[in-house]
Amino acid sequence: ELEMLIPLARKLGVEPMIGLRSKMMVRSLGKWAGSSGDRAKFGLSITEILNIIELLKKEDMLHCAKLLHFHIGSQLSDIRKVKEAVSEAARLYAKLVQLDVPLEYLDIGGGLGIDYDGTSSTTDSSRNYSTEEYVADVVYGVKQICDLENVPHPNLVSESGRAITAHHSCVVTNIVGEIKNTGAKYDTSVTTGEHILVSNMRELTTAHDLHPQEKYNDAASFKQSAYEAFKLGILSLDEMAKLDTMYWQILSEIHSSIDRDSFVFQELEELEDMLASQYLCNFSIFQSAADTWAIGQVLPIVPISRLNEQPEVRCSIVDITCDSDGKLSKYIEGTEISDNIPMHTLRKGEHYHVGMFLTGAYQDVMGDMHNLFGRLTEVHIYCHDDEPGDFYIEEVVPGTAAEKVLETMQYNTDYMAKTVKKSIDREVRKGHIAPREGVRWTDYYEKCLAGTTYLKV
Structure with missing residues (x-):
């Protein structure tokens, strides 16, 4: 770059302000350690x-070197x-x-972290320091070394885009909508x-005296055997539907009976995830929260509706794309990271909204139109x-039209x-469609093209 800059500066008759970026020997932690x-x-x-210093001296341009810059990675979790x-x-x-x-x-780059998960720790989605501590450590660290080396203090520059946005x-x-394993109902009466x-x-289903773990083991064994039998043509569709219905009924009963204050086997602990809607x-995850899919970023998610009610169910969030990765x-x-989240039971005919926060850094610009959303x-x-x-x-900016x-x-x-x-x-x-109906369908198609790519409900 300098070999291009020097002749260009001479050609234009200007003296550029040159900055040098240092490749730091210290290695940061987390997802951006490679920076x-x-x-x-x-x-x-x-x-x-x-x-470079020798080259600038040779070209009589050393006086143009004004800035030293470094950046050891985004979302620095450990102060x-x-x-x-800085040292x-x-x-x-x-x-x-x-x-x-x-x-x-002296440009200290970016990296000032955000406490996404609220733990104030060194996890990838948090930081173990405050903004005030960050500033104090940077200023003090630079001042101390400059004083020891007897050189002037530099003007400090920060590029902490994530923390700002x-x-x-x-x-x-x-x-x-809701997708739930236990939602399907089927007549399981004896035939x-x-x-x-x-x-x-x-x-x-009526063996209430069995230990929950034993009951779970039996249910899982019966279901696996039924699956193998169905593949061999031994079980009918009706029998498989009955088995499946009773299986999820048993798992729901086991989950309800578990004493969470006592020791619980790992498989029973996982029932919560299996039963969560x-x-x-x-x-679209890929449009509005790309980092959650790409790098496993954790973002705060809370209900926006019915804030005066205690959430009574656990669920996970999936989007409307046709991609299996379209989920959180x-x-x-x-202070924990969970595989599901408390929400309210959905009520028919009633809108229910959720909010996903701290999306101002990178999510907008990194979002893509996967599945044409x-x-x-x-x-x-x-x-x-x-x-x-x-x-x-102040303003409403319509989303991208279809x-x-x-x-x-x-x-x-x-x-x-x-x-x-x-x-x-x-x-x-041909007389297959009435003229008025034809106009209505034409208008509807054109309206769909001009409308949003998301569902209207």
């Missing part, structure tokens, strides 16, 4: 920096790594200044000549003490609309 260390993608080694990096960078800054490099700025937006979505596996499973949310797998619950509708809200509720809605998403994928929506209209007109002429 530092010998194999880091960016930055110059000490040897390369010294070679000790920050201190190490290394400050020492490098001081040594360069002593070599008559007129540095004025994460809190500025959230995603609010509605639940449009003449039924297979012994069906009879055994039925007897298990999946709440179908009207959004980890949830924050107190576009951007969500955005509502810009401003706080103001003089407004009712202390806020006002036709825009299709055009991105190289579809000609005008041609599509004309083709559909021709097909409808042809059916009208």
Whole structure:
């Protein structure tokens, strides 16, 4: 870059302000540890920096070197790594200044973490320090080394984008359906000549004196045997449906009977996850929470509706894409990370909303149109003490229209609309569709193209 910059600067007759990015020897922790260390993608080694200094001297441009920069990774969870990096960078800054490099700025990069999971720990989704502690350690660390080396204090620059932007937006979505293993109902009454596996499973439903673990083992064994028998054509569809219905009934009863204050076998602990419903949310993980899928980022999720009621069921969140990865797998619950989350029982005909928070960093720009789901509708809200509720809605930005998403994928929506209209007109002429009905269907198709890519409920 410098070999390109020097002749270009001379050609234009300008003196550039040159910054040098150092490849730090300290290695950070977490998902972005690769941003530092010998194999880091960016930055110059000490040897390369010294070679650049010699080149600038040779070109009589040493006075243009104004900034030293480093970045050891995003979402730094451990303040000790920050201190190490600051110490290394400050020492490098001081040594360069002593070599008559007129540095004025020390850019400490980004990395100021967000406590996504609320644990104030060194987990990948948290940090074990406050913003005040971070600032104090950076300033003190640089000042101490500069004073020891007897060099001027630099102007400090920070690029903590995540910490600045994460809190500025959230995603609010509605639940449009529920997927539950225990939801299907089927008549399990006795029939003449039924297979012994069906009879055994039925007897298990009334075996209330069995230990929960023994009951679970028997139920799992009967179900596996039934599965093998069905593949061999021994069990009928009716018998399999009965077995499946009774199996989930037994698991629900076992889960309800467990004393959670006593020792519980691991398989019984996992019943909670097996029985948890999946709440179908009207959004796309890949568009609105890409990091949860890509790197396992944990985001705070809470109900927005019925806040005056205690949640009574546990569930997981899945989106409306046709991708099995379109789900949230980890949830924050107190100081723990759980495989499901408490929610309220859904009521027929009543809207239920959930909020996903701290999505302001990267989620918007990293979201893609996987399964052709576009951007969500955005509502810009401003706080103001003089407004009712202390806020006002400044602007509503409609989400991506279906036709825009299709055009991105190289579809000609005008041609599509004309083709559909021709097909409808042809059916009208044949007398298969009434003229008024044909107009209604044409308008409906064009309205769908202009509308959102998400469900309207």
